[in-house]
Amino acid sequence: MTVMDDLQALGSDPTHSEHGVDRSLTVKVIGAAGDHDGPLLRRLLLPMHPADIAELLQNAPKETARTIFNLIGEDLDAEVYAELEDELREFALEFIPATKLAQKLEDLDTDDAAAIVAELDDEDRAEVLAAASNDVRVAVEGALSFDEETAGRLMQREFVAAPLHWNVGQTIDFMRKTGEDLPDLFFDIYVVDPTMAPIGAIPVSKLMRARRTILLKDLMEAPEIIVDPETDQEVVAHAFQKYHLISAPVVDRAGRLTGMITVDDIVRVIQEENEEDLLALAGVRDASTADSVWSSVKSRLPWLCVNLVTALVASFLISTFQHSIEKIVALAVMMPMVASMGGNAGTQTLAVAVRALAARELTPGNSARIIAREVGTGIVNGAVFAMLLSTVAIVWFKSVLLAVTIALAILLNLSIAGFAGILIPLALKHAGQDPAVSSGVLVTFVTDLVGFVAFLGLATLIIL
Amino acid sequence: MTVMDDLQALGSDPTHSEHGVDRSLTVKVIGAAGDHDGPLLRRLLLPMHPADIAELLQNAPKETARTIFNLIGEDLDAEVYAELEDELREFALEFIPATKLAQKLEDLDTDDAAAIVAELDDEDRAEVLAAASNDVRVAVEGALSFDEETAGRLMQREFVAAPLHWNVGQTIDFMRKTGEDLPDLFFDIYVVDPTMAPIGAIPVSKLMRARRTILLKDLMEAPEIIVDPETDQEVVAHAFQKYHLISAPVVDRAGRLTGMITVDDIVRVIQEENEEDLLALAGVRDASTADSVWSSVKSRLPWLCVNLVTALVASFLISTFQHSIEKIVALAVMMPMVASMGGNAGTQTLAVAVRALAARELTPGNSARIIAREVGTGIVNGAVFAMLLSTVAIVWFKSVLLAVTIALAILLNLSIAGFAGILIPLALKHAGQDPAVSSGVLVTFVTDLVGFVAFLGLATLIIL
Numbered sequence: 001m002t003v004m005d006d007l008q009a010l011g012s013d014p015t016h017s018e019h020g021v022d023r024s025l026t027v028k029v030i031g032a033a034g035d036h037d038g039p040l041l042r043r044l045l046l047p048m049h050p051a052d053i054a055e056l057l058q059n060a061p062k063e064t065a066r067t068i069f070n071l072i073g074e075d076l077d078a079e080v081y082a083e084l085e086d087e088l089r090e091f092a093l094e095f096i097p098a099t100k101l102a103q104k105l106e107d108l109d110t111d112d113a114a115a116i117v118a119e120l121d122d123e124d125r126a127e128v129l130a131a132a133s134n135d136v137r138v139a140v141e142g143a144l145s146f147d148e149e150t151a152g153r154l155m156q157r158e159f160v161a162a163p164l165h166w167n168v169g170q171t172i173d174f175m176r177k178t179g180e181d182l183p184d185l186f187f188d189i190y191v192v193d194p195t196m197a198p199i200g201a202i203p204v205s206k207l208m209r210a211r212r213t214i215l216l217k218d219l220m221e222a223p224e225i226i227v228d229p230e231t232d233q234e235v236v237a238h239a240f241q242k243y244h245l246i247s248a249p250v251v252d253r254a255g256r257l258t259g260m261i262t263v264d265d266i267v268r269v270i271q272e273e274n275e276e277d278l279l280a281l282a283g284v285r286d287a288s289t290a291d292s293v294w295s296s297v298k299s300r301l302p303w304l305c306v307n308l309v310t311a312l313v314a315s316f317l318i319s320t321f322q323h324s325i326e327k328i329v330a331l332a333v334m335m336p337m338v339a340s341m342g343g344n345a346g347t348q349t350l351a352v353a354v355r356a357l358a359a360r361e362l363t364p365g366n367s368a369r370i371i372a373r374e375v376g377t378g379i380v381n382g383a384v385f386a387m388l389l390s391t392v393a394i395v396w397f398k399s400v401l402l403a404v405t406i407a408l409a410i411l412l413n414l415s416i417a418g419f420a421g422i423l424i425p426l427a428l429k430h431a432g433q434d435p436a437v438s439s440g441v442l443v444t445f446v447t448d449l450v451g452f453v454a455f456l457g458l459a460t461l462i463i464l
Numbered sequence: 465m466t467v468m469d470d471l472q473a474l475g476s477d478p479t480h481s482e483h484g485v486d487r488s489l490t491v492k493v494i495g496a497a498g499d500h501d502g503p504l505l506r507r508l509l510l511p512m513h514p515a516d517i518a519e520l521l522q523n524a525p526k527e528t529a530r531t532i533f534n535l536i537g538e539d540l541d542a543e544v545y546a547e548l549e550d551e552l553r554e555f556a557l558e559f560i561p562a563t564k565l566a567q568k569l570e571d572l573d574t575d576d577a578a579a580i581v582a583e584l585d586d587e588d589r590a591e592v593l594a595a596a597s598n599d600v601r602v603a604v605e606g607a608l609s610f611d612e613e614t615a616g617r618l619m620q621r622e623f624v625a626a627p628l629h630w631n632v633g634q635t636i637d638f639m640r641k642t643g644e645d646l647p648d649l650f651f652d653i654y655v656v657d658p659t660m661a662p663i664g665a666i667p668v669s670k671l672m673r674a675r676r677t678i679l680l681k682d683l684m685e686a687p688e689i690i691v692d693p694e695t696d697q698e699v700v701a702h703a704f705q706k707y708h709l710i711s712a713p714v715v716d717r718a719g720r721l722t723g724m725i726t727v728d729d730i731v732r733v734i735q736e737e738n739e740e741d742l743l744a745l746a747g748v749r750d751a752s753t754a755d756s757v758w759s760s761v762k763s764r765l766p767w768l769c770v771n772l773v774t775a776l777v778a779s780f781l782i783s784t785f786q787h788s789i790e791k792i793v794a795l796a797v798m799m800p801m802v803a804s805m806g807g808n809a810g811t812q813t814l815a816v817a818v819r820a821l822a823a824r825e826l827t828p829g830n831s832a833r834i835i836a837r838e839v840g841t842g843i844v845n846g847a848v849f850a851m852l853l854s855t856v857a858i859v860w861f862k863s864v865l866l867a868v869t870i871a872l873a874i875l876l877n878l879s880i881a882g883f884a885g886i887l888i889p890l891a892l893k894h895a896g897q898d899p900a901v902s903s904g905v906l907v908t909f910v911t912d913l914v915g916f917v918a919f920l921g922l923a924t925l926i927i928l
């Protein structure tokens with residue numbers, strides 16, 4: 001691969017230019033990697049923001065990334081590793097000896113350190129944790145003891161707590177003195193009672209403005225939420241959104257403050273959960289721009305196979321009406337319309353339902369009303385298209401009976417599309433499944449079946 | 465409607481219980497509204513968090529909401545109005561006199577005040593702004609001078625700036641003295657040069673820990689981004705995500721600091737943009753749990769009409785092969801499979817493309833590689849299903865020629881599905897359109913056409 005090919009592989013989205021990686025710098029980095037010029041790579045990369053370094057590595061040809069990890073991997077900021085996507089991170093970690101990696105973990109918040117350690121195989125993990133400081137090891141093992149996608153994985157052990165009886169001055173002095181041991185960044189300090197239970201929170205901007213003699217208990221407000229580390233991350237994200245939180249305290253089983261969750265992790269969670277829903281609705285397991293053909297096939301073949309089975313069932317049902325189709329070939333011409341309109345209407349309802357479930361707006365309490373609305377919408381849309389399609393049938397095929405058939409079939413299919421589009425995700429949710437996964441294929445299965453069977457069945461009854 | 469009916473209309477999602485509105489409180493509120501008991505409503509509602517009040521109002525029967533706005537609307541915190549969804553907010557604002565509303569705006573950040581004023585019709589808007597203080601009027605008019613969905617609308621005019629030559633002690637003393645006029649909450653202070661250009665940012669938690677004699681210029685770091693108010697909100701949101709920002713400075717044309725954007729607004733933007741994409745991909749214009757049948761029909765009928773046209777085109781093309789179908793009815797039986805598999809594969813690619821475009825991972829630089837990957841994925845999946853479906857054709861219809869036909873058709877359609885699924889959103893994006901809107905219908909149009917025409921055309925050539 002020439003340098004010019006490498007450049008072709010790099011992004012240059014103009015909307016990107018306001019922030020992010022400068023293109024000419026990227027050119028230099030690829031050149032320096034091509035020359036295996038470690039000192040130049042250091043000069044170019046190390047002053048960059050870790051997120052920019054990660055972006056550059058993510059978009060660079062694999063060969064460039066390999067050379068960079070190989071030559072200066074140990075000098076890259078720990079944050080760079082925290083920013084990389086899973087696949088590239090796994091690749092990158094192979095270039096760092098366990099002891100060096102253990103040192104890097106010291107610079108990270110618990111959640112980021114745990115995410116990196118989670119990537120290692122058992123042997124490497126044991127080696128790295130053995131080389132890490134006691135604090136880091138305990139914190140990381142603690143985080144990994146919680147399930148993925150729970151609050152425990154998002155939590156950092158670093159936080160600022162002050163006893164109830166302190167005043168503003170004491171608190172600020174304590175923070176000035178402690179210095180290094182405080183988290184890098186924090187936005188609220190938590191006020192704890194003698195059992196270490198968080199009973200109040202004070203935004204730092206409020207603390208700093210207050211007179212030094214004011215007592216914390218007069219300044220604090222009860223935390224909007226207190227998080228159990230086993231809570232699903234989606235629930236936590238919803239609370240952050242609703243209350244506009246910047247951070248939230250996490251407590252252990254005994255109610256003692258053990259960590260905090262900050263909004264930057266929540267932003268990532270919200271983005272990931274939304275992306276998951278969008279992909280799942282389309283029948284894609286997961287996706288990254290870095291995927292190869294092979295990983296793309298792996299993430300899409302399963303749902304296409306399910307779709308094949310449902311399509312075979314539909315074909316089988318159509319075949320039972322072969323006799324009708326042979327007699328009136330117009331049925332073969334019009335039947336895909338009934339199925340396609342139903343499929344689209346069902347997908348619309350499904351998207352509305354999945355959005356509302358994700359936003360926690362669709363609850364057992366209002367679901368009856370929403371189901372009624374969706375069926376109502378299906379009936380209204382069905383009536384509109386029943387009129388339009390029966391007109392088409394009369395004009396095109398000069399057949400009133402065909403017009404009646406298609407009108408009834410489309411009205412039926414769009415009503416059922418509304419019903420299935422909301423009931424299927426609700427049922428999946430009720431059964432503890434992710435409503436975005438698999439509901440798409442089920443809904444179009446229903447609308448295909450109803451579309452073909454209703455149209456061909458009614459035609460057989462009415463026309464033949 | 466009885467009280468029990470009202471209760472049925474209210475949510476009780478158990479996963480909701482960790483935060484949010486207590487059900488027994490809701491019962492009391494609905495009862496008090498039924499009795500038109502203003503004092504009781506005040507006692508029940510006013511101590512609640514504004515977001516919880518808004519949630520309760522949002523989920524309550526319209527009659528309850530009306531009574532509450534009518535009786536105690538003027539006493540509700542301004543934040544409650546900021547939290548309501550557009551439709552209910554518009555309804556609520558009718559109950560507040562212009563002068564009272566103008567007073568409420570004083571309590572809000574610029575972006576929230578502007579969002580409320582934007583909801584009013586021209587006459588009410590003029591009245592409210594005339595009644596507002598000079599500061600609020602200028603700030604709100606300033607915000608409304610920017611397009612919707614730009615940084616200018618997200619920006620608040622309240623921020624903390626300090627000159628370059630100050631030290632930590634001076635800055636903290638200034639903030640203690642200014643008190644009231646500072647924003648309620650802030651996370652960074654901006655360091656400005658004599659022209660008011662923001663040249664540095666210091667997190668409040670860092671400022672507070674620093675010794676009083678340290679100069680700001682020794683503590684600050686260059687802001688990760690400096691936002692132009694005309695920037696699209698998605699671009700700003702992407703920068704917040706990438707750099708884990710909590711706030712960012714906004715400058716005017718002359719480069720002077722004029723406001724800041726905070727992460728809580730960005731969280732809302734990320735959620736909204738994601739929801740928009742999900743709904744748009746399914747052909748829904750917008751959706752809310754509060755929608756009636758009528759508004760649901762309005763937001764879905766347009767795309768169903770487009771779908772009708774594409775379905776008619778597909779039917780017309782099928783009709784040109786009537787002769788073939790009459791001879792081999794197995795064609796009618798198998799043709800929906802080819803179209804359906806293609807539609808699903810195309811939708812998968814489309815979802816992957818829309819996600820990558822939204823995440824700014826799909827750029828002109830790497831699009832050639834991604835297009836190649838998608839076509840490659842289509843070819844591999846196509847080959848898999850060509851084998852499976854030709855086996856089906858042989859077993860079911862005992863026809864090698866039909867097997868060859870369907871194998872070729874499915875291979876062709878899945879390859880084109882991959883190509884169309886990525887090229888259509890890229891082309892829409894290139895043309896300045898939202899790639900999530902309308903690409904779904906275009907992609908399935910392509911896969912329907914190719915599916916039917918390729919299968920029936922090849923059958924006519926090969927078998928007949």
